[in-house]
Amino acid sequence: MKQPRTAASHHPETDPITGLGNRLVLEDALRDAQAAASNGTSPAALLLLNLDGFKAVKSSVGHAAADLILQTVASRIRAAVQENDVVTRLGGDEFGILLPATPLARAVSAGNRILAAVEPEINLGSANVRCTASMGLRTADPSRTPAELLMEADLALGESKAEGRNKVRTFDPATLLARQLERQIVSELGHAIGSDQLVLFYQPIVELATGRLQGSEALVRWNHPERGLIMPDKFIPVAEATGLIPELGRWVLRNSVAQLAAWRRDPATAHHDFSMRINVSAPDLQSLEFVDDVREALSTAGLPPESLVLELTESAIIQNNELDRYTLMSLHRLGVGLEIDDFGTGYSSIGYLRKLPVDHVKVDREFVRDLGKDDTQLQFLAAIQNVIRSCGLDGIWEGIETVEQAEALRSIGCTSGQGYYFGRPVSGTEFTAQLKRQETWPS
Template sequence: MFIPRLRRLLGFYAVRENDPVLAAAQFQALARQILMLYAFLGLNAVGLAYAHYGLAPDWVVVGPPVVLVVAVCARSLGWIRTARRPLQGKEAIARLRMVNRFTAILGIGASLWASLLFGHGNSASDMHIIFFLTITMMFCMQCLAHLRSAAHILATIAVPYCVYFIAVGEPLVQMAVISYVLVLVGSTAMQSFAYRDFCHLVDLTAENGRLAHTDALTGLPNRRSFVARLEETVTQAAATGAQFGVGMIDLDGFKPVNDSLGHGAGDAVLREVARRLEGAGIGWAARLGGDEFGIIVEGEGDLDGLGRRICSLLGQPYALREGMAQIGASVGFARFPEAAASAETLVERADFALYHAKAFHRGKAVLFAPDHEAALRRHAAVEQALRRADLATEFHLLYQPIVDVAGGQVEAYEALARWNSPTLGAVSPADFIPVAERSGLILDLTRVLLAKALDAVRGWPADRRLSFNLSAHDIATPESVEALIALVVASGIDPSRIVFEVTETGLMRDLGDARRALSALKSLGPCIALDDFGTGYSSLSYLKRLPVDRLKIDRSFVTQLDGDETSLAIVRAILDLCRHLSLDCIVEGVETTEQMLLLRSVGCRSMQGYLFGKPMPSGEIAAFEAMVAGRSIPVPAAPPSLSAVA
């Protein structure tokens, strides 16, 4: 019983070793106040010595204050040097212990000196000593409010001297000492309250700091923490010559999970992804936002093999309360220092490798390589040229016909953007469209091109439609949709002659926002076409929930028609789907008569491709229309058996 109580009692005079965060906060608080404490103590000691000079022996009056002033000056210099580099953990705890020891030495020394001075003068001088102790004690305890152990040491040291002064002092001195004791008790109580509030504030600050660097959904570090950790890793690796890798992970097929099973299921998938990344021991993982994760892999490991492991790990089924979910993952890696020597550039390189993986190797991992450097520089050059470009002058449109093969007539023309840059020359849409989307310039580009297309429509026959491609960014906000509607209204063109094409992969970003945006466009009168159908996830929920009027079957199925029964079966299934849903269907990329006949045999009527006409300037459309009127369009008559099917 005695030992535990003794340990508990001694705990009031000790620094808490099990709380390094509190120790660091205590050290920082003391560093701001300790110099003021030392200055006040030194000046008070000099004042007391001056008042007693000639009343007490010189060695009593002069010796102790000189020692005290020298000691506090030396400690002040040490604190000035230390305060430039805030201490953490064990270093802070060790320094606080030194404060406790120095507090005990100063407290005992000051009280002993006051006792030696006591009684050498009159009542006024003795009252001055009590006043010195009271004021000094109050101020020191105030400055030590964040270090309760030191304040307790001071208060304990004062007790025997108070007893001594009461025993030998006159009544007036005794009353002053009693007042001093009351002040001491009150100061100790107030210090305890202040210390408790300080500890609570430190805990709250630490928790806020943790939350500020933690993703609330998954519990993984967030983007801010990832950037800080990466910069720290770069600094350490640069100093030691070590290598490490940075990975960017993007989930494939996550949006369909949200759309079909709900956001609760999507959150559950993200939490499970975080658990798998943490449990696999493959590196330091963080959630960067949405369905994107980052990972830091220290050492010279096999990043290709690690990427395959991540893709396999995240590609395993997810058992959810709402049902089973299946997604994939694409990964982009960049290695330090081969790919880059700074944190920002490493992320840029890894992100480009991820972009390359999603574009050409979906569901796999790609390591940033020297050939990617050339592509990245090309992207940078395109972006710079695009930012300087006069969009209205440098960009133009070509128009490719969409034909009704059964009637041998043109239904519409699809507007295709082209760019002749003064610095880069002819730039492919495959190069400038992704750059325009990533840089945010796509909105301005779309508005310029749509205005040009609407102006061209005025010279077409009244029953010809304009098919115009929209980026996912063009329908991402109500403001951008309103800008498109305003252009159509201002042109005076009948909105029913316009078909807005959107890709299914672009709609996957947010199906709810896409539905609202497309509904707003369709309410004006245009038709909505789902482009490149079959290349993404082709979820039937898109057709059910979106205001779609027609589908465009991607050209990749057409190029494989010859000798590939599977591609033909897929096209037939999509056509049957369109018939049951009362949707128009267009097949892209038709280049040969054989392809056209095969497509007609399964019921396809609307087609687009080089067999019928290449993209042409608006000035050539009149001549092309004249050709069509003269039956010069290359649409061979189908055999009787196929005509019946068509």
């Protein structure tokens, strides 16, 4: 098995900082191990190690001290493995370790031993620092190329960091499948926004005392030509990560207000006087064009501003920067409604409720779900309702699934609700049919 040369040799296959072999050495070692496994030897184990928060540490201590950290980590890894194990530096703060003919359980044990060896403080002279690390593990399957094995070990490394760091995460093929699906979604979502693949579903928001329709929340779905209806939790995070969320948001805005305008023009549905609710993302608030987009959509549809309510999560609305405040105040002056969504899952600060230019608060479904399980829960919800009312806001309660929940909330002064008891999200065609055949919700 090929071993790294010394730092002094400055060979093209040697990392000049740590003296370890580089990626070329690791790939050669992988090929040798796979060839041996094809002849009956147990597969090798590939470990990728990445230091947690190293960029911040480097900024704090400087380049020379950062190099000393890398050298120390390299020495500790080398000391924690066996002599014939291959230790390499792949660049930055990432190290690759190959354990020849090593069963999975023994590889996991070795990985934990390496992580423990890396963790003690490193003396930099003027300061001591402690570096934890995350690790991905992939068995060196002979059917995979070195590049594929490195990519799959890196996926496992990413899972380790996502799960809290400082642990060994073994590669799971399901992770690869999810990543492949994500890449496919990225490549197809832009086309879907510009074609007829996106559809809107609508869910009623109801006055608890009368069952009268107060609003309709527009919820986007992706009607994929091959995979069928894809729910938003599968593609909206991808849209956010790839910069497509503003384009997606504009599509929802234009089409939802156009649908509301169509309902108001139709004599069979026009007698229902309700608003359209749409979800707004944090990037929307950061866009200088967003207020103009809202104004143009309403103007094109011929709707007054008060017919639209924008739902914003607490985390999106409480960024406290100048652009967010400007956007919120501009929307408020325009006359559209502003609503904090999922209240109770984020900051939930009474101070923010009093200061923000919002009109409504939508209370998260988790609070309603516990009704009936705890005798004090209704008193707790009454306190929340009083706080919302004392701030001059309207409260909408999510997650109402039974008549008992609806009656309990009405008994403590709650005025508006949403949930499966009143109606599930349905297509525009089905919602139109509901508007035509019923006056109150549930039917």
